[in-house]
Amino acid sequence: MEKRTDKNLYTLLFATGMVIVVGSLLAFLASSLKPRINENKRIEKQQNILYAMGVHENEGNSVAFVEDSKVAGEFSKYIKTQLVITDGLNIIEDNDAYLIDIKKEQTKAKAGESRKLPLFVGEKDGKTFYVAPIRGKGLWDAVWAYIAMDENMIVQGAYFDHQAETAGLGANIKQRFFMDDFIGEHLLDENGVFKGITVSKSNADPTNKIKDDNEVDAIAGATITGDGVSAMIKKDLKLYQPYFDNLKTN
Amino acid sequence: MGLLGKDSKLISDPLADNNPITIQVLGICSALAITAELKASIVMSISVIFVMGAGNVVISLIRNIIPSKIRIIVQLTVVAALVIIVDQVLKAYSYSLSKELGAFIGLIITNCIIMGRFEAFALANGVWRSFLDGIGNAIGYGVILIIVGFFRELLGSGTLLGYAVLGDPIEKTGLYSIGYENNGFMLLAPMALIVVGLIIWVQRSRNISLIED
Numbered sequence: 284m285e286k287r288t289d290k291n292l293y294t295l296l297f298a299t300g301m302v303i304v305v306g307s308l309l310a311f312l313a314s315s316l317k318p319r320i321n322e323n324k325r326i327e328k329q330q331n332i333l334y335a336m337g338v339h340e341n342e343g344n345s346v347a348f349v350e351d352s353k354v355a356g357e358f359s360k361y362i363k364t365q366l367v368i369t370d371g372l373n374i375i376e377d378n379d380a381y382l383i384d385i386k387k388e389q390t391k392a393k394a395g396e397s398r399k400l401p402l403f404v405g406e407k408d409g410k411t412f413y414v415a416p417i418r419g420k421g422l423w424d425a426v427w428a429y430i431a432m433d434e435n436m437i438v439q440g441a442y443f444d445h446q447a448e449t450a451g452l453g454a455n456i457k458q459r460f461f462m463d464d465f466i467g468e469h470l471l472d473e474n475g476v477f478k479g480i481t482v483s484k485s486n487a488d489p490t491n492k493i494k495d496d497n498e499v500d501a502i503a504g505a506t507i508t509g510d511g512v513s514a515m516i517k518k519d520l521k522l523y524q525p526y527f528d529n530l531k532t533n
Numbered sequence: 534m535g536l537l538g539k540d541s542k543l544i545s546d547p548l549a550d551n552n553p554i555t556i557q558v559l560g561i562c563s564a565l566a567i568t569a570e571l572k573a574s575i576v577m578s579i580s581v582i583f584v585m586g587a588g589n590v591v592i593s594l595i596r597n598i599i600p601s602k603i604r605i606i607v608q609l610t611v612v613a614a615l616v617i618i619v620d621q622v623l624k625a626y627s628y629s630l631s632k633e634l635g636a637f638i639g640l641i642i643t644n645c646i647i648m649g650r651f652e653a654f655a656l657a658n659g660v661w662r663s664f665l666d667g668i669g670n671a672i673g674y675g676v677i678l679i680i681v682g683f684f685r686e687l688l689g690s691g692t693l694l695g696y697a698v699l700g701d702p703i704e705k706t707g708l709y710s711i712g713y714e715n716n717g718f719m720l721l722a723p724m725a726l727i728v729v730g731l732i733i734w735v736q737r738s739r740n741i742s743l744i745e746d
Contacts, residue, residue, distance in 0.1 A: 286601075288598065288601065289601060289602070290599045291598065293600055294600040294602050294603055297598070297599070297600050297602075297603070297607075297657065298603055298606075301607060301610060305610055305614050307616070309614060309617055310612065312617075312618060312621055312622075316621050316622070316624070316625040319625040319626070320621070320628075322626050323624065323625070323628040325681075326628075327628065327632075343711060344695070354535045375583045398720060447639075449566070449567075449569065450567050450569055450570055450572075450573035450637075451567075451568075451569025451570035451573060451685075451686065451689075451690070451720060452569055489703050490537075490703055503720060504717065504720040504721055506568075
């Protein structure tokens with residue numbers, strides 16, 4: 284005789300029941316945890332921006348952000364103004380500029396609409412930092428970064444992150460040995476033309492002593508992630524050049 | 534092992550003569566993908582222990598009411614739901630840890646050991662025994678992952694858990710001062726396969742009964 288659980292109707296009912304139970308369980312979980320997750324992401328953005336301009340708790344080779352509980356205070360202490368740049372030189376101040384979703388803005392730009400470019404102006408030890416968020420593609424998924432520059436577009440600090448790069452290879456872009464290489468690198472060439480920074484496999488400068496070659500040393504086994512990083516720097520940071528040009532003339 | 538009695542074999546077997554990776558040849562994909570560094574191997578092992586233990590329990594609990602025609606789909610739903618729960622809870626309560634784990638959590642779903650043990654064991658056995666089988670196999674998997682991760686990170690990057698144990702390759706200190714070089718090939722996936730192969734070789738040469746004709 285056929286078992287009860289082999290009947291078609293039973294199978295159908297079981298499948299329906301399972302979908303309802305699992306679906307509502309996950310929906311309930313997701314919606315009840317969402318506020319906490321969003322808050323964590325917001326804190327992370329502030330920590331990343333502060334990290335790029337050198338406000339962190341690094342020891343040795345570790346990457347350590349400002350503590351969660353202190354980040355709000357530190358953020359308002361160090362970040363003096365948050366700007367939103369549209370259409371080259373249309374600049375407004377917006378204290379929630381750090382919440383702007385770069386991914387959405389990039390999609391907008393592709394659709395021909397004007398893109399909002401957030402820029403965070405921070406001050407630390409009498410020095411001014413301009414921190415720009417950028418985003419691009421790695422091997423598997425998105426890569427993004429916060430790059431702190433001075434008024435000559437020389438990198439003062441960088442924080443890289445990724446969605447799903449390979450552990451031990453592409454994922455190493457968020458290691459100190461890679462991020463710290465960017466400090467001091469020039470984004471412009473000697474004539475002031477924007478050149479970006481290339482993650483290079485052949486720059487013959489593994490200790491990164493030469494800072495004005497527009498190149499940093501690549502990570503072995505992470506060619507595509509590195510190319511993605513170069514492309515994202517070239518594409519997204521170039522958009523900020525008019526702002527810096529304007530800064531110098533004024 | 535009074536509590537476990539004869540069930541203790543469920544834990545000890547996968548650690549040795551019935552290892553999921555070296556004998557059952559399951560879970561090779563993740564063994565290749567994430568063993569370029571030791572830390573990732575450890576984290577993945579712990580995550581899999583949790584998901585395997587919990588998944589085997591759930592499947593065993595509902596084993597008598599699962600329609601056999603759609604049992605694979607049911608198993609997949611259970612793993613996927615567990616993985617999403619872990620992911621969401623970590624994101625909410627331990628954000629930095631969830632950042633560390635990143636892609637691995639999603640990768641657990643694709644781990645064939647999990648489906649393999651659901652199908653081979655939990656569908657036919659009681660809850661407690663299924664739980665032990667899940668934990669045992671996940672530990673057996675984790676041990677191999679950690680061995681592979683250890684050698685790949687040590688020989689490929691000259692570090693262990695991120696600490697430079699062999700000296701600085703660029704400044705030429707430590708072992709590097711006498712001409713030692715990191716083997717970049719160790720960082721690439723094929724070397725994981727070769728390391729797993731070497732482990733299989735060692736294991737079978739120590740226990741000849743494991744060799745099939």
